[in-house]
Amino acid sequence: MTNETKESPELKKPEKNQSLWTTEEAGNIKSVYGCEMLVENGSLQDVSAVDVPTDAYIITYAIDDQVKYDLTRGTKKKRRK
Numbered sequence: 001m002t003n004e005t006k007e008s009p010e011l012k013k014p015e016k017n018q019s020l021w022t023t024e025e026a027g028n029i030k031s032v033y034g035c036e037m038l039v040e041n042g043s044l045q046d047v048s049a050v051d052v053p054t055d056a057y058i059i060t061y062a063i064d065d066q067v068k069y070d071l072t073r074g075t076k077k078k079r080r081k
Helices: 023-033
Strands: 035-042 056-063 066-074
Touching (some): 023 035
């Protein structure tokens, strides 16, 4: 009887997306741009999920020939009577 050990496939941790905003910029997004960032530098699957708010917008841009996706949502506007 031989004692063979099968190596289990190495589990890779999901890659953490690098933030493209500085801490100061991220804190000022709502006041400067009038929106909130729901997903930053996510995959197309992340920003196209069915559980995201219906009033959210997908922002697509390219940096160093790589396509990036953000999911943003505008601030609420008060209705005038």
